[in-house]
Amino acid sequence: MRRRLEQGAGDCVQTETLTNVDSLKTQRIFTQEPKKDQTKILNGFKNSSSANGYVMTSSDEETTKRKRNGLQNGYHIATEKTKEPKTRQIRESFEPPRLVTSALTKISFYILMLLGYLSQALFPPKIVKEKNREGYMPLFDRFSAFYSRYVYRRVRDCWNYPICSVPGHEVVLKDRITRDNGWTFEFTGTKTKCLNLASYNYLGFAEATGPCAEAAISAIYKHGISTGSPRRQHGTCDLHDELEKLTAEFLGVEDAITFGMGFATNALNIPTFLSPGCLVLSDEKNHASLIVGIKLPGATVKVFKHNNVSHLEKLLKEAVYHGQPGETHKPWKKIVIFVEGVYSMEGTVCRLPEIIALKKKYKAYLYLDEAHSVGAMGKRGRGVVDYFDCDPRDIDILMGTFTKSFGAAGGYIAGSKEFITFLRRHSYASRHAWAMSPPVAAQIISVLNILMGRDGTDEGQKRIERLARNTRYFRMRLEQMGVIIHGNEDSPVVPILVYLYSKIAAMVRTLIKEKIATVGVGYPATPLTQGRIRICLSAGHTKEQLDYALEVIEKVADEIGLKYSRKARDLAPIVYDEIKIYQDA
Numbered sequence: 001m002r003r004r005l006e007q008g009a010g011d012c013v014q015t016e017t018l019t020n021v022d023s024l025k026t027q028r029i030f031t032q033e034p035k036k037d038q039t040k041i042l043n044g045f046k047n048s049s050s051a052n053g054y055v056m057t058s059s060d061e062e063t064t065k066r067k068r069n070g071l072q073n074g075y076h077i078a079t080e081k082t083k084e085p086k087t088r089q090i091r092e093s094f095e096p097p098r099l100v101t102s103a104l105t106k107i108s109f110y111i112l113m114l115l116g117y118l119s120q121a122l123f124p125p126k127i128v129k130e131k132n133r134e135g136y137m138p139l140f141d142r143f144s145a146f147y148s149r150y151v152y153r154r155v156r157d158c159w160n161y162p163i164c165s166v167p168g169h170e171v172v173l174k175d176r177i178t179r180d181n182g183w184t185f186e187f188t189g190t191k192t193k194c195l196n197l198a199s200y201n202y203l204g205f206a207e208a209t210g211p212c213a214e215a216a217i218s219a220i221y222k223h224g225i226s227t228g229s230p231r232r233q234h235g236t237c238d239l240h241d242e243l244e245k246l247t248a249e250f251l252g253v254e255d256a257i258t259f260g261m262g263f264a265t266n267a268l269n270i271p272t273f274l275s276p277g278c279l280v281l282s283d284e285k286n287h288a289s290l291i292v293g294i295k296l297p298g299a300t301v302k303v304f305k306h307n308n309v310s311h312l313e314k315l316l317k318e319a320v321y322h323g324q325p326g327e328t329h330k331p332w333k334k335i336v337i338f339v340e341g342v343y344s345m346e347g348t349v350c351r352l353p354e355i356i357a358l359k360k361k362y363k364a365y366l367y368l369d370e371a372h373s374v375g376a377m378g379k380r381g382r383g384v385v386d387y388f389d390c391d392p393r394d395i396d397i398l399m400g401t402f403t404k405s406f407g408a409a410g411g412y413i414a415g416s417k418e419f420i421t422f423l424r425r426h427s428y429a430s431r432h433a434w435a436m437s438p439p440v441a442a443q444i445i446s447v448l449n450i451l452m453g454r455d456g457t458d459e460g461q462k463r464i465e466r467l468a469r470n471t472r473y474f475r476m477r478l479e480q481m482g483v484i485i486h487g488n489e490d491s492p493v494v495p496i497l498v499y500l501y502s503k504i505a506a507m508v509r510t511l512i513k514e515k516i517a518t519v520g521v522g523y524p525a526t527p528l529t530q531g532r533i534r535i536c537l538s539a540g541h542t543k544e545q546l547d548y549a550l551e552v553i554e555k556v557a558d559e560i561g562l563k564y565s566r567k568a569r570d571l572a573p574i575v576y577d578e579i580k581i582y583q584d585a
């Protein structure tokens with residue numbers, strides 16, 4: 001056993017200084033000092049029969065047989081020089097609520113539930129009930145049905161707003177009313193144009209005019225809307241090839257493969273390289289698409305506390321030490337860590353350099369989902385890898401979507417040539433799912449060219465910087481206001497904690513009246529006591545628009561009591577143009 005642990009120990013030195021400024025705001029400073037020449041294990045186990053820190057046994061023969069299949073339990077060895085990441089301070093804020101706020105939130109929620117149960121008893125829903133199904137499992141979960149009818153229905157008007165414009169820095173909502181307390185809605189025939197703080201349009205490329213829209217339109221004239229086939233059949237056109245080359249180049253890796261849907265990129269590719277006998281270590285806040293993909297292949301899953309590197313290390317140690325459950329303690333076929341770049345509900349940024357150090361130390365693999373960080377983070381918009389100045393080749397599987405920063409649709413997986421070739425052959429998504437629509441591919445190519453400055457302008461760089469400045473400005477002003485916000489100072493996802501369910505609804509409704517669209521998030525998407533309004537910033541927002549939103553938010557915060565923060569506030573005026581961005585990188 002001890003030998004296993006020793007074998008698991010890699011050659012990366014990691015030091016961490018945790019400077020806890022106060023209990024309300026935690027600043028973490030960490031330094032990575034990996035050795036310059038590192039043996040990088042690609043696509044599986046080390047050649048010497050030591051894998052994830054253990055010795056391969058004859059029971060791993062199946063594993064060895066499949067070694068040619070890229071990550072499918074095979075192993076390849078390569079010696080590469082990897083880049084030393086620079087030191088970066090992570091400033092993340094997690095001010096906890098007062099005890100009384102938590103208690104009131106819980107009490108108000110239980111009152112809501114009690115009212116729900118009473119009204120269900122007094123006014124049973126006029127809906128179809130399952131009949132003649134003796135011996136069958138019920139089709140519907142009773143609690144979810146109750147919750148959506150008697151709790152969520154009361155505030156249903158705050159969600160699922162139909163829109164009738166491009167979701168740019170402004171968005172047009174279709175007005176609707178309910179005459180039966182949220183059971184049904186009718187359109188009024190009017191529309192409301194709102195400042196859009198709700199859509200994931202980080203770089204403002206969700207546009208109906210301009211070079212990207214024109215590229216998409218030209219692609220329709222040349223290729224039509226659909227490829228009429230999955231990629232592995234007759235569904236690959238020149239745009240797909242061009243997109244994949246550009247994506248790999250943009251991310252600084254050997255190769256990339258793209259898919260028509262971001263969710264499916266996770267759900268349909270993860271099962272190609274996991275199987276029973278593999279161990280997944282997954283961040284507790286990971287997105288549903290990752291969870292679906294991880295559950296499908298029947299691998300063992302252990303969840304670590306959100307962004308908690310010590311907990312991750314504890315699980316890694318245990319995994320290497322104990323191996324698989326059972327008497328033989330057979331070693332895991334492989335251990336894969338799953339994290340996201342920016343977490344879309346928390347606004348947090350994964351502690352990538354530390355996670356890379358751990359994955360090297362314990363010879364595990366790393367799957368990084370950059371859905372919310374590609375384009376939105378880093379000096380050159382290349383995601384958290386760029387933000388921390390890490391080497392992209394240190395991440396075994398780089399995943400991302402084209403929905404958020406690219407104003408398009410679809411997803412990619414990028415990494416070594418060998419692994420991407422393996423996916424091209426084996427991915428369910430490339431074999432069985434329709435290829436990305438050509439105009440969508442054209443939009444993304446156009447955005448990538450702009451971000452890389454290949455359009456002959458500095459528009460891409462300007463957008464990246466505007467988003468970074470907007471983000472810091474908005475977050476700093478909210479902190480001055482005294483509301484509690486969560487997450488990283490550079491994360492364009494800004495959750496404002498409102499705690500009570502009723503306050504989520506009050507805030508969303510008031511903001512819409514003031515012509516500002518936001519998203520409310522509550523239980524079960526968040527823990528019971530952590531209801532919030534989520535704001536997504538964009539490079540498309542002007543300072544004037546942000547100031548208007550801040551003015552309205554402050555007014556609502558005073559009206560409904562949202563200034564929960566007890567932190568000392570720096571009230572010095574903030575000059576937008578003088579805000580420093582990327583100074584730590």
Ligand SMILES: Cc1ncc(COP(=O)(O)O)c(C=O)c1O
Binds near residue numbers: 262402403
């Ligand atoms: C982390 C993460 N991964 C994957 C997806 C799925 O991507 P898409 O919405 O592009 O299908 C999302 C969606 O928001 C996400 O947040």
